[in-house]
Amino acid sequence: MSLFPEARFLTSAARAAQFLPDEGAEVAFAGRSNAGKSSAINTIIGRRDFARTSKTPGRTQLINFFALAGGQRLVDLPGYGYARVSREMREQWREMLGDYFDCRESLAGLMVVVDSRRGVGDFDLQMLDWGRTLDCQLHVLLTKADKLSRQEAAAALAAAKRELQDLRVDVQLFSATSKLGLDEARTVLMAMLARHVAPEGPGGRVSRG
Ligand SMILES: Nc1nc2c(ncn2[C@@H]2O[C@H](COP(=O)(O)OP(=O)(O)O)[C@@H](O)[C@H]2O)c(=O)[nH]1
Ligand SMILES: [Mg+2]
Numbered sequence: 415m416s417l418f419p420e421a422r423f424l425t426s427a428a429r430a431a432q433f434l435p436d437e438g439a440e441v442a443f444a445g446r447s448n449a450g451k452s453s454a455i456n457t458i459i460g461r462r463d464f465a466r467t468s469k470t471p472g473r474t475q476l477i478n479f480f481a482l483a484g485g486q487r488l489v490d491l492p493g494y495g496y497a498r499v500s501r502e503m504r505e506q507w508r509e510m511l512g513d514y515f516d517c518r519e520s521l522a523g524l525m526v527v528v529d530s531r532r533g534v535g536d537f538d539l540q541m542l543d544w545g546r547t548l549d550c551q552l553h554v555l556l557t558k559a560d561k562l563s564r565q566e567a568a569a570a571l572a573a574a575k576r577e578l579q580d581l582r583v584d585v586q587l588f589s590a591t592s593k594l595g596l597d598e599a600r601t602v603l604m605a606m607l608a609r610h611v612a613p614e615g616p617g618g619r620v621s622r623g
Pocket of ligand 1: 445446447448449450451452453454466493557558559560561588589590591592
């Protein structure tokens, strides 16, 4: 049985006006193009083709919203770092992500998906920084851990922990292929959603200032 039987795709937004209303609670997945975001979402939801995965990274500049149950959502943020995107696309990306992080009170948590073979990069730190401005819970998935030996994986985890220790960020190993770390990732996701004090709808918004 799926843990998230009601999960379904809601909409893709190309600009802020198309974002879903800022109500309830959502957890966003960020990471470089090809880091393994969509695969992580699929694995956590427990459905192979839930969020699309791709072998040609960097095409989507859309923010994809998925419904869970009871006003809870997952958000697949567009990746960054694909060398061949134009400067214009990069600007668009920055603007849209900026709009998203600027005021998203329903953002309960941010999962930053990092390829364990590459380690935490500037892009990931920027995402975590944005997440911090919203005071949401931060968690890093060091994914594709199946591609590392046990020893290499332990070293990657230790290095990421060192790098993130000042930011109050939890980090774990993960693999969409071997399901390593799946229980932990699901537990963190559900805790993020459950703990969030949802903003009320338009007109009755509570400031978290
Ligand atoms: N071996 C392995 N490959 C993975 C894993 N996660 C993702 N991939 C592969 O990495 C590529 C990019 O994954 P995708 O989820 O589309 O990345 P996204 O661009 O961040 O959404 C795809 O070919 C996936 O099959 C993993 O945990 N292990
Ligand atoms: Mg993807």
